[in-house]
Amino acid sequence: MQKITVLLAVLFFILPAYSQRVFTEVSDSIGLGYIYPGNDFQLAGGGLMVIDVNNDGWEDLYQSGGVFDSKLWVNNQGVFYDATDDFGLDALYGYFIQGAVSADYDNDGFEDFFVANFGKGFGQGDKHAPVLLHNVKGERFEPIFLDSILPAENYASACWGDINNDGFVDLYVANYVKTMSGLHDQKGKPIGYNPTCYENKLLINIEGKYFEEQAEKFGLNDSGCGLAVSLTDFDNDNDLDLLLLNDFGEWTKEGNKVFRNNYPELSFTNISKAVGFDQEIYGMGIGQGDFNNNGQIDYYITNIGRNYLFTYEDSLFTDQAEKLGVDIPFVYDSIYGTSWSGLFFDLEFDGDQDLYVAKGNVATLVPPAAISDANKLFINEGGKFLDKTTESGLSDVLSHRGAVVFDFDHDGDLDIISSVVKLPWAAFAGKEQKIKAYQNEAEAGNYVGIKLKGMHPFNRSAIGARVIFNQNGVKSIREVDGGSGHASQGTKIIYFGLGNKKSLDEVQINFGDDNWISIKELKHGKIYTIDSEGKVE
DSSP: OHHHHHHHHHHHHHHHHHHTOOEEEOTGGGTOOOOOSSOOOOSSOOOEEEEOTTSSSSOEEEEOOBTSOOEEEEEETTEEEEOTTTTTGGGGTTOOEEEEEEEOTTOSSSOEEEEEEBOSBTTBSOOOOOEEEEEETTTEEEEEEOTTTSOSOBEEEEEEEOTTOSSSOEEEEEEOEEEEEEEEOTTSOEEEEEEEEOOOEEEEEETTTEEEEOHHHHTOOOOSOEEEEEEEOTTOSSSOEEEEEETTHHHHOOOOEEEEEOTTSSOEEEOHHHHTOOOOSOOOOEEEEOTTOSSSOEEEEOOBSOOEEEEEETTEEEEOHHHHTOOOOEEETTEEOBEEEEEEEOSSOSSSOEEEEEEOOOOOSSSOBOSSOOOEEEEEETTEEEEOOTTTTOOOOSOEEEEEEEOTTOSSSOEEEEEEOOOHHHHHTTOOOSOEEEEEOSOOOEEEEEEEEOOTTSOTTOTTOEEEEEETTEEEEEEOOSSBBTTBBOOSOEEEEEETOSEEEEEEEEOSTTOEEEEEEEESSEEEEEETTOOBO
16 A cells, blocks of 8 residues: 555656646747648658847748748747848749758858758759858848859758868758659559659858859769758767768668768768668658767657667667657558658756657658658657657647747747648648647746857857756767758757756867867856857856
8 A cells, every 4th residue: 555655646746747748839829820822742841940030039930931932930029920021032932942051151140041942853843043041230131042053953951060170161952853753563553763863062161252062072972862961070079970861762772871071181981881870761851969968969860661769889870769669660550650850859958858750741652651640749758758749739740841949939948840831631631731830838947058159260150069068977968050850950059958956067068179168057047158269148
């Protein structure tokens, strides 16, 4: 009887905590009620980008529209309004924009951005080359058309990072399908895909003045139908390496890729097979985080079918997804699920990272994939993930693609905005297909936020910087987001949960090479701006 009493007492304290971990969908009430004027058979795209366009401290949102017009949503203290025309982005009307990523490429203190567009492929597209949008003093964007260095091809996503450590961010662009035909058995039944693919592009930033395409020179002109990319320091050697996911790997035999940066030599080496990262899958998105708080970045890789969660130890990537229950290969029976953006974030600010997975049906010949395919939420408890989808408020069954995490309402917890592409099946079912804004309603713990600012010779956006949080003898690492999930980019502010603690023991920040800054006893409830010279605001 005593054991039962103790057990009930434990459950009394545990269960309320989980019951409060819910999100509320609030898109209409915060101004994001826009609905695309038609339907789409969009295979990919639908990326989202977090950017503070006017430096007012309230992060804004760019919504990639695919065949529909893309939108810039400016954040007015937690409520958004359509500022697309106000900022001169009507210049992009007619572009099939699949994703966007932001960085201050000229180090002038204002965030610029790049759009990856479906210029040409499958015999279709908008026939445009991509565009760089230069931020003019937070008042408008000046389009810089890249026709002279990039042809009109099928650009699926991109990521920023200073790969040559010259103080200016460079841009890697994934290039997708050129032509597609099917593979059939002797009876004419479709059994697979036979795509041809465009080569990926690398734009090297020349002192913030212009870009040069140098993918072949650096050994990065992969042509495996690239769909997701991440510039990240996976081996902790103070330079940015490249992770690349290729779609249709089962058929092209072009699996996922790891390119190790050979800095100071200006080249990369393909080490994919040697480190165990060459899976031949339908690569969709890359989520970066340190879910086990061991000071090493981990990567969540999405797919049609089973997903992967890679840790990197002893020079090898090891998949932990099945062991931890986050591989989620099937929706029911043997029908595959389709995952797009898998994002790590600390939902309740308890010091470890949880996992949101944006899911959604895509028209496929093979493999068989579920139409009703709900998003997932996993809560991290001591390095183990618990499926809390049912009570999360996130289990929407529309065709989600890109997703981002940021505190859009400044209430001290992290919210999720998840994009939806508008497919005919959902319209037929009478479902309201529009962007979904999920407001965090958890009783979150204390936190510290870190906003980094690079000073010469480091890039102003601090992309490539790493932050190590040292709390109670445990070290956890984060990177500034230069591109994540599927065709998206979340906040560049790095958050760390303190639970009921009132201060952070120590934060260590690496701004490249051996430039480490250590700051102790940061108080909770504040976002600190820290520059590469050690100044704290």
